[in-house]
Amino acid sequence: MTILRSMFGILGLAALVLGLLGMRQLAESSKTWFDTWYYTLQLYVLGADPLQTAPDWVPWQLQAARFMAPLFTLATVVETGRVLLAGEIRRLRSRTARRHVVICGDTPFAQALADQLFATGQRVVVVRAVPIGPFELRHRRMLGVAGDARSAEVLRAAGLRRARCLYICGDDDQFNHAVSVTAGTELQLRRSSPWIYVQLNRQQTCHSLQARRLGAASTNLFRLDYFHVDDVAARMLYRRHPLHPPAAGDPPMRVLISGDDSFPRVLLVETARYWRSVGGSPDQLHIDLIGPDAVRTLATLRARFPFLDRVCRVHPHDERLDTWLPRVTRSRYERIYLCHRDEQGMLDLALESPQLWQAASERVFVATYQATALAEAFHGGEHNDLLDEVGGKLVVYPIITRACDAPLISDALTERLARRFHQRYLEMARGGPSPTSAVAWSQLSESMRNANRAQVQGIAAKMQALGCVIAVRNGEDGLITEEELEQLAELEHSRWCAEREGQGWRHGTPRDDRRRLHPDLVDWPALAEPGREKARDAVRYMSEMLADEGFTIVRLNEPIGARAV
Structure with a gap:
């Protein structure tokens, strides 16, 4: 489009120059330049x-200009109409799009994710x-719909039913929540729906x-994750x-790990994972947790995530970082993570404390929600970093920017549990x-991935059969009796x-994946003991997985104060 506009601009300018030259030759000498x-x-x-008087002779410059000028006028009219109708054109293209991604929100995070x-x-x-300007979304594939996303009509205009992800x-x-409810209503009973x-x-x-989503995953056909x-930024940190x-x-x-916000807690758990x-x-990983409430924070995390103590050694200290640092310069840390609510004070400490740089043998990470531009100035690229990174030790880590990673967002709880079910199957x-x-x-294959996702969705039916629900873990696990197992x-x-039968498999011996035959596709009474043990192991592993994700099984009808059997 830029090349085309440039060509028409040159055409219009050439028509003007040639027209002036030709008209000057054709007009009477008495005519002024204003007339020309x-x-x-x-x-x-x-x-x-x-x-209009049909002259006998017309200069060649004027002959060329009399055709070039109307072409320029036509191009100008078309471009003006396109700009004026840009909103309606985008709306039509959005409604008819297929296998696209819909992003709802006016936040910087939504814009960064779209980019x-x-x-x-x-x-x-x-x-x-917020209304979308005519020149705002210049890219051909970047479409936009202005309106309240809580409206079903707006979501339809965005082509929700044919989208791949929302x-x-x-x-x-x-x-x-309101947008997700509207989307769920629009997509109910559809066999193929976008992932939300x-x-x-x-x-x-x-x-x-x-936890509530896990308990309701079998009641609808579309995939929904929170x-x-x-969480996303902490996982991305260890990928980078x-x-x-x-x-x-x-x-x-x-x-x-030092901090008083939510990110230190998430980072500690992700480090252990x-x-x-x-x-x-x-014994190979020792973590010092520094903060005004570090002891209680660690106790809460240990009660929620039982694997913490089995993976690393964590030592909490109810102390401030500036009082802690003088005692650690002789025994260095490989890494230091700073994650404080007072971001300006944290940045000042990281930028002005040689003692802090000396205390880390590898890197000092400063996690920030707001200083995205500063992070770009430090780490803009090999030839675009504007500031010294203290010999490579200082890393300003922009949480919002790093969380804008679609593959990691799509690797949400349902996907992680499905992958763990498959890993257990391989073992x-x-x-x-x-x-x-x-x-x-x-x-x-995608078919087998969907089979593992269906296993995650089947957790809800198992909880309903026991009269139980999934809740955030708080130190104790609801155990399953042998009869319930x-x-x-x-x-x-x-x-x-x-x-499996929904995917075209049927009973047959021996197993043949090409012909979709499986010897275990029989009713439970006819199932051999090895097949039964596979099903039992899946149930046992379900409880272990839930505990690792910070969840537990709660019996709704259990007497108050009684422990789960």
Whole structure:
């Protein structure tokens, strides 16, 4: 479009110059330059007074100008109409789009996420309450709809039913809930629906609603997950800055996490998860948690996430960082994480304290929600960083920017649990026959991924069968009796059979993945003991997974004060 506009601009300018030269030659010598200009400008509206008398001779410059000028006028009219109708054109293209991404929200996070998705080559439709200017969304695939996203009509205008994903990223949780309810109503009973990701602005509320979503996942056909920017940014941190276990015989790695906001708690749990995933031992990682309420914070996290003490050694200190640092310069930390509500004071400390730089042998991370521009100034790129990074030690980590990662957002709770179910399946299949599904998650077919996601959605039905719900863990787990284990294993087998038969599988011996035959596709009474044990193991592993994610099973009809059996 830029090249085309430039060509028409040159055409209009050439018509003006040639028209002036030709009109000067054609007009009588008594005509002034004002007359020449007037007659030349008439060419742009398909007429000029000297040409109306059918002169015997017309200069070639004027012959060219009399055709070039109307073409320029036509192009100008078309472009003006396109600009005036830009909103309606975008609305029509949004309504008819397919396999696109819809992003609702007027926040910087929503805009950054839209830019990130568009940069990866995806078609994006932005839904905003603020009117969209005619030149604001210049990219051909960046479409926009102005209106209240809580309205079904606005979501239809964004092509919701044909979208691939819907991200709801408003700055008010009640607005985000309202949009998700409207989307759910629009998509109910549809077999193929977009995946819906709802941003929540309170980390604790997000965790609680994830539990409620697990308990309701079997009551609708569309996928819904909640996410918080802290969770996504903490996972992204270790993707960008991996932590490697020390070699055998080396001293343990020491990490300092200091802060009084929600991000230190999330970062501590994510550090433990990451350490477990890379195979680090508990004695190889020592974490000092510094903060005004560090002891109570750690007690709460230990009660919620039982794996913490099995993965690393955490030492809480109810102290301020500036009083703690003088005692640690002789025994360095590999990493120091600063995550304080007072971001300006934290930045001043990080920028003005050589003692802090000396206390870290690897890096000092300053986690910030607001200083995104400062982070760009420090880490703009190999040839675009404007500020010295203190020899590579100082990292200003912008939480909002790093959380704008669509793959990590889509790797929400449902996806992580599905992946863990598959990992458990691989562990159980090790040493035996290797079916086509015994591959890594990245190589797994979408049909088999959906089978694992259906297993996660089946948790809700199991809870209903026991008269239980999933809740945020607070130190104790609801245990399942042997009788209930058998009941839930039978439910799990029935769910698995229904899901496989829905994919075209049928009973047959031996197993044949190409012909979709499986010997375990029989009723529970006819199922062999190895097949029953697989179903029991899935139920046992369900409880373990829930505990690792900070959830537990609660019996609704249990007497007050009684512990789950």
